[in-house]
Amino acid sequence: MAFRDLREFIGALEKRGELVRVRVPVDPELEITEIVDRISKAPVSQNKAILFESVKGSNMPVLINAFGSASRMALALNVADLEQLSQNLAKTIDLKPPQGMGSAISFGREIVDVLRSIGLGPKIVKSAPVQEVVITDQPSLSNLPILKCWPLDGGKYITLPQVITRDPVTNIRNVGLYRLQVRDAQALRMHWHRHKGGAEHQRVAQEARKSHLPCAIAIGGDPATMWSASAPLPPHLDEYRLAGYLRGKPVEFVKCVTQPMEAPANAEIVIEGYVDPNEEEMEGPFGDHTGFYTPADRFPVFHVTAITHRKDAIYPTTVVGRPPMEDYWMGKATERLFLPLLRLFLSEVVDYNMPVEGVFHNLVIVSIKKRFPGHPQKVMFGIWGLGLMMLTKAIVVVDAGVNVHDLHEVAWRVLGNVDWKRDVIVVEGAVDPLDHSAIRDSLGGKIGIDATAKGPQDGHPRGWPPEIEMVPAIKALVDQRWEEYGFQPVMPHTP
Ligand SMILES: Cc1cc2nc3c(=O)[nH]c(=O)nc-3n(C[C@H](O)[C@H](O)[C@H](O)COP(=O)(O)O)c2cc1C
Numbered sequence: 001m002a003f004r005d006l007r008e009f010i011g012a013l014e015k016r017g018e019l020v021r022v023r024v025p026v027d028p029e030l031e032i033t034e035i036v037d038r039i040s041k042a043p044v045s046q047n048k049a050i051l052f053e054s055v056k057g058s059n060m061p062v063l064i065n066a067f068g069s070a071s072r073m074a075l076a077l078n079v080a081d082l083e084q085l086s087q088n089l090a091k092t093i094d095l096k097p098p099q100g101m102g103s104a105i106s107f108g109r110e111i112v113d114v115l116r117s118i119g120l121g122p123k124i125v126k127s128a129p130v131q132e133v134v135i136t137d138q139p140s141l142s143n144l145p146i147l148k149c150w151p152l153d154g155g156k157y158i159t160l161p162q163v164i165t166r167d168p169v170t171n172i173r174n175v176g177l178y179r180l181q182v183r184d185a186q187a188l189r190m191h192w193h194r195h196k197g198g199a200e201h202q203r204v205a206q207e208a209r210k211s212h213l214p215c216a217i218a219i220g221g222d223p224a225t226m227w228s229a230s231a232p233l234p235p236h237l238d239e240y241r242l243a244g245y246l247r248g249k250p251v252e253f254v255k256c257v258t259q260p261m262e263a264p265a266n267a268e269i270v271i272e273g274y275v276d277p278n279e280e281e282m283e284g285p286f287g288d289h290t291g292f293y294t295p296a297d298r299f300p301v302f303h304v305t306a307i308t309h310r311k312d313a314i315y316p317t318t319v320v321g322r323p324p325m326e327d328y329w330m331g332k333a334t335e336r337l338f339l340p341l342l343r344l345f346l347s348e349v350v351d352y353n354m355p356v357e358g359v360f361h362n363l364v365i366v367s368i369k370k371r372f373p374g375h376p377q378k379v380m381f382g383i384w385g386l387g388l389m390m391l392t393k394a395i396v397v398v399d400a401g402v403n404v405h406d407l408h409e410v411a412w413r414v415l416g417n418v419d420w421k422r423d424v425i426v427v428e429g430a431v432d433p434l435d436h437s438a439i440r441d442s443l444g445g446k447i448g449i450d451a452t453a454k455g456p457q458d459g460h461p462r463g464w465p466p467e468i469e470m471v472p473a474i475k476a477l478v479d480q481r482w483e484e485y486g487f488q489p490v491m492p493h494t495p
């Protein structure tokens, strides 16, 4: 059952014992961060969503860490566990490995059609909870409980928005989750990276000589809709259709009051406004999800023309920092959901993992069915050519049977299987703007490591040794006699 809005989700979290209400007053400046940082890193039994009911300087409660565990993220996206996201989507698109390039392309079209037809949206409604209160005269951001997350941050940031824009030429909608720095009561700085949908709309608006790029910033809504803003769909695909697919029901929209835009009707808050595509200012610094501060850089300014909200609006937000924090689970959902899509283009892929230590762009471990010389390298270049996966700094390729989610196994395979002269490629290309190690902003070195077993076809004539394994008959015998030897009934776990 799809959630209608954020409060229905909060209700479900509370029923499952996944929500803690904090009633004493707390400071949105640093104090909430320190609390949620501890809770995100606590054992699963203590890692809860938190509703701060009394936040200094605002009368809105603050919801945080609502997506911050595997089970809460699964609940948000309407599945029993995150693995089900892959299975459902694979079933939806009836995934069969494409045979050759022609069918891969038609298969690609099919999936675009599936995504296009899903949601049958946008469904426009006349009256919306998010417009219970409409402020067009001197709308002010200062009524919102916006956090200052970390000590060296350049100010206060809205951290969990859905930033909605339309391509000024094609009118196709994009939704992105980009942080927004408060400049003053009526302006924000828009931190969309150059590789993202919103930034492309800004460039299209510049080329078309538009002075305004209309924009709606939705805060809250049903959880699948909120999360969909973080999904890296290919350009020209509306993320709200993906939300419709996940919910099994289209997202409902209402017309904005001051911009030629629509926003989710069941959001908590909508900030309407526009970006002047030629106006940029310094944004940042900001304590980022890499665990480091991102330095200040130039980004566009967003001017507020209206704020609408529910009468008793709740303000959802998040804090990013040294992982694991809430965004790790939002990204894990993407990783699981996108596995069938990755396999659509790289059918040899069995599974992949973006471990928490790699903060997504720093490491992808991928297992493949290797068939020909150079196959691991083909997969590396394939990944470096796929959407935002282009930003991957390190790719490790292992054989089909390796559990990519077991980092001990992966380390053992890599360290044993790799000849560091033969099996490594280093290339230069686009890297994440958050990569502080890159020599230039957004351009740097990337590594591909082939940790598959090597045979004669890989230029390894010496032969590859067999892996050590006991024969099944002896295993069965020892199982049977275990207690007879005088050991405890539970078998010791072999790592
Ligand atoms: C909590 C969180 C914060 C994020 N902040 C930013 C950000 O400030 N700027 C940015 O470009 N991407 C940010 N992202 C990543 C984007 O949301 C993601 O790349 C998404 O695919 C962007 O949508 P787009 O592909 O339609 O541009 C963030 C993701 C999460 C989960």
Ligand SMILES: [Mn+2]
Pocket: 174, 175, 176, 197, 231, 232, 233, 234, 235, 236, 237, 239
């Ligand atoms: Mn997009």
